[in-house]
């Protein structure tokens with residue numbers, strides 16, 4: 378057996394309220410809150426990057442779940458937000474977390490799918506017997522940037538999710554027999570190496586996502602013993618999706634049910650209404666965290682998983698859930714997992730709500746200053762990464778690039794439990 382033994386996340390120090398952003402852009406706030414389903418968005422300052430976020434999530438996991446760093450023999454970081462053409466985020470994180478030198482560490486990139494690719498690799502390693510009792514730490518870390526005034530602006534966000542994979546899957550156990558995946562070259566979202574901001578054909582990316590979901594779910598059903606069951610998806614107590622914005626998960630859930638039904642639901646039909654009710658029952662309760670963090674690319678699906686395990690892990694013990702991962706470009710995977718009998722007890726940590734409530738709210742002017750300063754954060758000898766200016770106290774702080782090398786220090790929060 379293989380699956381998750383621990384999960385923890387980190388977010389930057391600041392957030393912006395999406396109603397404030399809509400007003401500043403002259404857009405009806407209902408578009409962001411009801412149309413996209415978002416309330417808040419985490420914002421990373423120049424002193425917070427994919428490394429500090431990943432290390433923050435990893436540190437919280439090791440401490441909250443009492444994991445001995447010496448037990449970790451594989452560290453995989455999945456990220457869209459690469460910080461170097463050559464050196465992986467994983468090398469920095471390996472040192473920051475005090476992991477042993479008898480450890481493999483590397484980075485995987487495939488847009489928002491990189492974290493799932495890491496989970497798959499770590500699970501195969503564990504199942505192969507080569508782990509020999511050791512564990513794998515997989516961290517999905519990203520800063521989603523589309524830029525000021527773009528249609529993607531309200532779907533930005535930042536954060537990281539760390540997951541411990543082992544043969545003691547207290548939280549969820551993966552179904553390693555069933556597989557449903559799908560790959561196709563599409564130009565829906567990309568980020569050329571000269572750009573900090575992503576380019577996207579937004580509406581096309583939604584269509585590509587739904588197409589990939591249908592194919593990978595269909596592949597999973599066909600590979601399953603229960604092929605032909607018209608209510609296949611009913612077996613899942615919760616359905617979790619890659620969530621760049623909450624409305625996307627709603628569209629995805631409807632497509633899942635339409636795939637079972639074998640035809641699209643007509644707008645306003647009883648089936649469409651029932652799909653909406655089912656979304657409210659099996660999907661929406663795990664999306665509160667996503668409405669408050671925004672898109673974190675590789676980690677978005679796993680934020681939702683953390684929300685689900687904290688709120689429903691106890692009563693869902695022994696039941697199956699589905700997880701759908703989508704990375705533009707594209708690669709998709711439909712995963713099924715069983716909730717552990719002790720998942721509820723194991724998740725009795727600091728609530729995600731407490732962590733999010735600890736963030737500080739930005740006004741739109743300060744948010745724009747931060748986004749503009751971020752453009753210079755990775756230039757050699759730039760002065761913008763000053764923790765006193767941005768009031769950043771760790772646990773890990775990015776100080777910019779000196780002599781063409783990235784500089785990091787521990788912040789005050791590193792001494793706190």
Ligand code: COA
Pocket residue numbers: 405407408411412413528529530531532566577578579580582583586621622624625705
């Ligand atoms: N009140 C309530 N809802 C409103 C509204 C209002 N005043 N104005 C618009 N809406 C709704 C729209 O009907 C739409 O909902 P629907 O899709 O259910 O019809 C939603 O709000 C978004 O409006 P839309 O006009 O489609 O927004 P947009 O063209 O400005 O951009 C994205 C939306 C998602 C394409 C854009 O944010 C984007 O490119 N994001 C990044 C790419 C991404 O996340 N892709 C996802 C797949 S990976």
